Amino acid sequence: MKTIKLDAIDSTNDFLKGLLQHQSVENFTIVTAKKQTKGRGQMGAIWETEESKNxxxxxxxxxxxxxxxxxxxxxxxxxxxxxxALKKINIPALSIKWPNDIMSDNKKIAGILIENVFKEKGNIESIVGIGLNINQTDFEKLPKATSLKNIMNQDFEIEAILEEIVTHLQMYTEKIKNKEVDLLWKSYHELLFKIGKPVVFENNNQEKFMGIIQAVNKNGQLQVMLEDDSIHEYGIKEISMIY
Incomplete structure (x- = not known):
């Protein structure tokens, strides 16, 4: 497992994609940066971070x-x-906000952006981008965000948390390869933010509506029961949750 440590970069995902275009890259190669100038989230959202704190x-x-x-x-x-990894350091009230934000109570502490490169014979190479708020304390411009330090009132070792994440990721990817995914789906649904509770959503036309999250299907679409008891499935770019 190779780790590339950078002081500053526009995007660690873009850096890793660039490597893939020019050379063979070892599985589970990790790129980290102290500062990222063009971090992205789902649907092109900007993710800003203080240097060396996350x-x-x-x-x-x-x-x-x-x-x-x-x-x-x-x-x-x-x-x-x-x-x-966060349970090991006693971060409370953890959940997964569909499709892949990590929450503590009602505050976002991490975001995930996975970009896939389709290869010959159906093989897929995936670049997994993770941004986890660890020791930053100022989120004045992001009122729905927080950090591990704000939650626990202590500093954390960033590399130790990364190692723990990667250890679990290696274990879970083996389960995917072996098609042992039923327990993964079960755990995901048990941790799904607001599942079974009335939630306000907004669609692409800025129309708000009430629904109750039922599940996520195999394609990653959110299944929502509407007020007429019908169940609709929505893709990542079709609705957002108001909370």
């Missing part, structure tokens, strides 16, 4: 996925890896 990393996962239908299983594996 985990900024991208991890190459290959030899795991070989069909499009299994892509969301990697999202589940990454989410559960972060959750389990």
């Amino acid at each position: 985990l900024i990393t991208s991890i190459l996962i290959k030899k795991t996925l070989n069909n499009y239908e299994a892509i969301f299983e990697l999202n589940i594996a990454v989410s559960l890896s972060i959750i389990n």
Whole structure:
């Protein structure tokens, strides 16, 4: 397992993608940065971070996925890896906000951005970007965000948390390869933010509506029961949750 440590970079995901274009890259190669100038979240959202205070990393996962239908299983594996690493340091009230934000109570502490490169014979190489707020304390511009330090009132060792995440991720990707994913799905749903509770959503037309989260399907779509008791499935770019 190779680790590349950078002082500053525009995007660790883009750096790793660039490496893949020019050379063979070892599975589970890790890129970390003290500062990232163009970090991205889901749907192009900007993710800003103070230098040297948070985990900024991208991890190459290959030899795991070989069909499009299994892509969301990697999202589940990454989410559960972060959750389990944080449980070890007693972070409370952890949950996964669909599709892959990590929450403590109602505050976001981490985001995940997975970018997939489709290769020959159906093989897929995945670049797993993780941003985890660890020792930053100022979130004035991000009222729904917080950090491990704000929650626990102590500093944390960034590299130790990364090692714990990667250890779990290696274990979970083996389960995906062996098609042992039923327990992963079960754990994901048990941790799903607001599952079974009335939630306000907003669609692409800025229309708000009430729904109750039922589950996430195999394609990663959110299944929501509407007020007429019908169940609709929504993709990542189709709705957002108001909370």
